[in-house]
Amino acid sequence: xxxxxxxxxxxxxxxxxxxxxxxxxxxxxxxxxxxxxxxxxxxxxxxxxxxxxxxxxxxxxxxxxxxxxxxxxxxxxxxxxxxxxxxxxxxxxxxxxxxxxxxxxxxxxxxxxxxxxxxxxxxxxxxxxxxxxxxxxxxxxxxxxxxxxxxxxxxxxxxxxxxxxxxxxxxxxxxxxxxxxxxxxxxxxxxxxxxxxxxxxxxxxxxxx
Amino acid sequence: xxxxxxxxxxxxxxxxxxxxxxxxxxxxxxxxxxxxxxxxxxxxxxxxxxxxxxxxxxxxxxxxxxxxxxxxxxxxxxxxxxxxxxxxxxxxxxxxxxxxxxxxxxxxxxxxxxxxxxxxxxxxxxxxxxxxxxxxxxxxxxxxxxxxxxxxxxxxxxxxxxxxxxxxxxxxxxxxxxxxxxxxxxxxxxxxxxxxxxxxxxx
Numbered sequence: 497x498x499x500x501x502x503x504x505x506x507x508x509x510x511x512x513x514x515x516x517x518x519x520x521x522x523x524x525x526x527x528x529x530x531x532x533x534x535x536x537x538x539x540x541x542x543x544x545x546x547x548x549x550x551x552x553x554x555x556x557x558x559x560x561x562x563x564x565x566x567x568x569x570x571x572x573x574x575x576x577x578x579x580x581x582x583x584x585x586x587x588x589x590x591x592x593x594x595x596x597x598x599x600x601x602x603x604x605x606x607x608x609x610x611x612x613x614x615x616x617x618x619x620x621x622x623x624x625x626x627x628x629x630x631x632x633x634x635x636x637x638x639x640x641x642x643x644x645x646x647x648x649x650x651x652x653x654x655x656x657x658x659x660x661x662x663x664x665x666x667x668x669x670x671x672x673x674x675x676x677x678x679x680x681x682x683x684x685x686x687x688x689x690x691x692x693x694x695x696x697x698x699x700x701x702x703x704x705x
Numbered sequence: 706x707x708x709x710x711x712x713x714x715x716x717x718x719x720x721x722x723x724x725x726x727x728x729x730x731x732x733x734x735x736x737x738x739x740x741x742x743x744x745x746x747x748x749x750x751x752x753x754x755x756x757x758x759x760x761x762x763x764x765x766x767x768x769x770x771x772x773x774x775x776x777x778x779x780x781x782x783x784x785x786x787x788x789x790x791x792x793x794x795x796x797x798x799x800x801x802x803x804x805x806x807x808x809x810x811x812x813x814x815x816x817x818x819x820x821x822x823x824x825x826x827x828x829x830x831x832x833x834x835x836x837x838x839x840x841x842x843x844x845x846x847x848x849x850x851x852x853x854x855x856x857x858x859x860x861x862x863x864x865x866x867x868x869x870x871x872x873x874x875x876x877x878x879x880x881x882x883x884x885x886x887x888x889x890x891x892x893x894x895x896x897x898x899x900x901x902x903x904x905x906x907x908x
Contacts, residue, residue: 562722636709658714
């Protein structure tokens, strides 16, 4: 990477790959630069792993999907088209395909609630105030896992991984408007699920005490 | 709704794939690069070898026709006849008819037959059968030669190794021997076709 300081007329060539863009790293990786590949892997593996984990609910699947994504990057680096999105969305797109394949294979693992019975209510209700942190995390994780796939993926991408709507649209291959509407509906579904589970857990606690 | 999700996001912030996965992927990357290097090397070597063979064939043909590089006492390279315009050509020299290369059309019988017949020894005392003129075999990747084009037929001695590039089977025992052949050279000096000469035709 090259840093320039025009005021003092200095241009410095920095050999730190962590400052390079994903596109540069991918290009160098495709040309056989192992250090560039490692840098790109270290930068993006956690997000891919978490995406796969929150989509599948299983660590072994998350590990497997992360491996498959980066193997694809090693074997077919030229599949990336900069005109269709960023390297990040490209990686998420590959991960999504692998995850959906696994989810399809193990459909029985995730329990899907009946979507038609959903009745939207006011969001952002503090339903977790009485739960311990770990319980709350597990509760949210289970609630996310129980979302239908189309809503789960936008919630995981936009809310958990915090990628932009445009990038999410690129990953999912849908318009940005669809991402927004799915996200709203996914959040509302999640609120409903958390409310139900939180109340159930609270009732159980009360009876125990 | 955002707050519970932030709770989950913060809890997972430090999660990631294992170090063993990074090690596996780096190993795979190295192996992949090694394979690609090997393939690249083979591709270049093959291209260079093909260029050398092609250059040798062209050099042989041009060398024989122009500078008499491979003189042999029995069959000296000499132009058979300059091709006149097509109507007059029929009388003196048979119009060169280009057939497809042997490796493209496996039914180009005349050429294969010529090679086979050469290997078979004739019975002593048998009268040689009148030989029919063989078809010219088009040289691959050369510009097409139409009957209205003018050219020159040059008799040369081709190494059997060069004949193999035309897809004609050659006995490995005789690979260094030479075979008489007529080369059809266009007006532009580019060889267009090759016709192998039977041993009987030479007599």
